Amino acid sequence: MADGLLTWTMLRGRAWQRLLPDVYVHRAGHQSDDHRLWCEAVALVLPPGAAIAGLSAAYLWGAGGLPAGAPVTVVLPRAARMRPHARVSVTRSVLADDDLTTQAGLPVTTTVRTAFDLARRPPRTDAVVAVDALLRRRVVDLPTLREYAAARSGWPGLPQLREVLALADPLAGSPMESRLRLLLLDAGLPPPATQHDVHDAAGRFVCRVDLAYPARRVAVEYEGTPSREPAQVRQEASRFQALRAAGWRVVRCTADDVLRHPARTARMVAGALRVRPNPRAASPH
Template sequence: MPSAARVPPRLAFLPFRASAAVADGLLTRAMLRGPAWRRLLPDVYVHRDALRAPDHRLWCDAVALLLPTGAAIAGASAAYLWGVDLLARDAPVSVLLPRSARLRPHPRLGVTRSNLPESDLARFGGLPVTTPLRTAFDLGRQAPRDEALVAVDALLHRRVLKLPALSAYANIRRRWPGLPLLREVLALAEPLSESPMETRLRLLLLDAGLPPPVAQHDVLDARGRFVGRVDLAWPALRVAVEYDGDHHRERVHFRQDVARLNALRAAGWIVLRFTADDVLRHRTRTVRLVVAALRERTDERNARSVNHPR
């Protein structure tokens, strides 16, 4: 019968190598077979309490214990550590291995082999991780294009890197796979984009041939007083487009949005608001509404210039 579980303080919250814990006399193999411990990966365990609310960081901690020298957490997992969550539920941990390194396959691992110079390696909370620059470079080369742009926009907005640095980094790696896609992404990138859905909405409008909007535009009234900030704008036409996430449905946000929208209308702005459903499932209708608003304002401006020539 397994021995009664005891929890050494250093093993209470983080994953650990079972072989090391046994060698240090902290646990026995019999204890590890008991109900207090959960096996995550070969030779990697964690206390059951740590799994009550597992997150991707826990799995990164577990995977890092098995990484060979010179390997690193990379891709969307690295972005997560740098503060950008692009992960699907139960996504495997992305790791980058030097071509000569070995790592046993596992469903919780997504392995890519590539050159990984020391200059592309960093430490985050003790974990080996690709630098923000290398992380953005890798994610920006991975199709589909909209997800690549979402990743680059989010990392730029997080201010863990800057667009000129990423462009320069790409320019000296011209023969790497995926560079044509990355160049397109860099031409479209917008560091001011505040959410993945805002990026997708902006890309939808650009792909429809609309003029590039201004991101995060401050609207002022006739007296120069601040009215509000809009996600995407064509200031000359006083047309704005916004993405409404779920938080806008909360009572406090709803009241603030109503007051803000009324103030923008009073300042002479047309404001179109779209949801995820509009961006992902009703793309043609969404574009048509924006085109109509821009055309309406263009016609008004042209009419004014005819009636009041300079």
């Protein structure tokens, strides 16, 4: 407006969408659930020393896992002020200079600070899912996160953080696989191996399974949205038959099983573990 490129009348017209006070986007580029767009908008009004944080920072670091319409999480120095907005979730905390960086031009918390904050935030399952996602992206590792946490004794949320670090697994293949693994552990079942390679009796590679109990030859698979492509359907059927031929039992779990029927799902896996594997079947390695 100062350069005469826009007027108030133009901004109030149909071509422009107001996101925040003094922040507009052209309607041609506006998508209400575009989280990156909202991060860019919020970054324009952040006070000095503040940054995009939490799940929003994890999203920008490539970890995903945000529901549609999620607010942008920001962390502010304790003395900073920011106008409240429904699409912005504000937290306040101590922020050292080395906790701040930029990602694609946006101010964000570093990967280790992002993981540290998410690991301390309840509920525990969501915290493990978030940390697993960051570990899977290899933007942070467990030794670095443990060292960072050890230097911050007395911070809130450390009891949960220690539990999350004990449960986190960089091999977790997806957020739902993380939730499925925690479901089994919370039911008292033994820790499953993640991303386990199955071989037949001759040592030939059969496939990789999400979760496994090799000694019992039990695979626990998370089934996402079924593919409608005939080639994909045939491939999945062939994979399932190959596992059975190698002497493995397969428990298939859907989102409904994990989110709505955890007790029933745990019982299914426990039942499969009680069945003795065929001693003449393939080696469990």
